[in-house]
Amino acid sequence: MVESALRRMLSEEALEKALLGVSVREVSSGEEVVSYNGNKMLIPASSLKLISNFSALHLLGKDHRFKTQIYYTGSIDYSGELSGDLIVMGGADPTLGSVDFKGVAPLDKLLENLVDRIKSAGINCIEGRLILDDSIVSDAGSRDSWQWNDVANYYGAGAWGLNIHNNLFYIHFDTRDKIGKKAKLVSYNPVIDNLSIQSEVLVAGTHTGDQAYVFGGPDIYTLKIKGSLASGRKDFRIKAAIPNPGLFFMSRLKAQLEEAGITSGNIQLSSDNSNKDLKNILTLNSPSLERIVYMSNLESNNLYTEALLWALATDRSRNGKYEQGIKRIEDMLKRLDLSVSEYRAVDACGLSRQNYISSSLMTGFLKEMIALQGESQILKLMAQPGDKGTAENLFTTRKDKKSIWLKTGSMSSVQSYSGYIKSKNGKLYAYCLMANGFSAGNRQIRT
Secondary structure, three states: OHHHHHHHHHOOHHHOOOEEEEEEEEOOOOOEEEEEOOOOEEOOHHHHHHHHHHHHHHHHOOOOOOEEEEEEOOOEOOOOEEOOOEEEEOOOOOOOEOOOOOOOOEHHHHHHHHHHHHHHOOOOEEOOOEEEEOOOOOOOEOOOOOOOOOOOEHHHOOEOOOOOHHHEEEEEEEOOOOOOOEOEEEEEEOOOOOOEEEEOOEEEOOOOOEEEEEEOOOOOOEEEEEEEEEOOOOOEEEEEEOOOHHHHHHHHHHHHHHHOOOEOOOEEEOOOOOOOOOEEEEEEEOOOHHHHHHHHHHHOOHHHHHHHHHHHHHOOOOOOOHHHHHHHHHHHHHHOOOOHHHEEOOOOOOOOOOOEEEHHHHHHHHHHHHHHHOHHHHHOOOEOOOOOOOOOOOOOOOOOHHHEEEEEEEEOOEEEEEEEEEOOOOOEEEEEEEEEOOOOOHHHHHO
């Protein structure tokens, strides 16, 4: 029955000229029961996150947490004057100020809590500087192989030494004008110092959705937005990447301190803080790695997965490099006796078109994850049809939808699905389907 379904899929006109890779593997025995171009390397898009996320889960442990630490140097006199610096040491926590996690303080509450702790330490004036040490990430922001029309959008923000508010901000448009007219840029929030936005966004048909793209990049404060937005909306909100999340956070912190009557010196970057006499004011711990992996799989959040790679890179040394994180995944694949020659990753999240894996490698990896972590542990960290996120509208009418676990991947001329499915007799199978180079739209290919 599976082979006949595969033949029907291959006969579809939309896939006639596409490259297709399919692998289905019984988890208990490891037998690859279906393979079509199983060893051919294709672009996986966000399906690559499964390898990155589950590798981090296994290598770092489900209870691993990112840490953001607040220190001061010098001394505090009887009047509350700090004759030293206040240092924010980033730990690449991707959840800081995020609204995705229960129990995590959003940006405004986080700043309020931080100022309260500084006041509780007896500080009411900072004679020295506000120092940001985000050196744990040595190559912050977008990767070199990411496309120019991705890097200034929220999903292309990348990971920094200090991430905040998912490294994104909101831009609001009014699209109630006639089709073809320029959409009105109303506002953006939160406010970012020195930011300039030039919009060429047009009003398009009612059902065209969000086709607007932000152009810019790390540390670029003049942004240009091109494309179109669907008509008829008083508030059409799109998301863009904060040019430098760490400096944005420090600017907001300085303003919050001043509002509380605490003056301070200039904001400066410094990575040379390890030998200083540091006094800890506060350590902020992220949610567990297990929760971050689940949210990354559910929402296909690039920031979360990129931060997990940095956690792999810097787990043994704060001076770790991005490539060391990828090397740790490759070494793990070798130890599992998987064909590392069928894994070529230049990022963790799958946004690059220079990532290539085989469908057979993916199902082999998924089989090994069940063996290492256990079925219940792995399956609870994956989305199912109807769950909020990228799987929300898939298989919603199927009676057996709770027997399907999946991770989607999509970009122009790339569509992939990877995960697990349980058969009627209770056997668990790992599967991976990847299509590259099709001429039809992704919606048609998904069907």
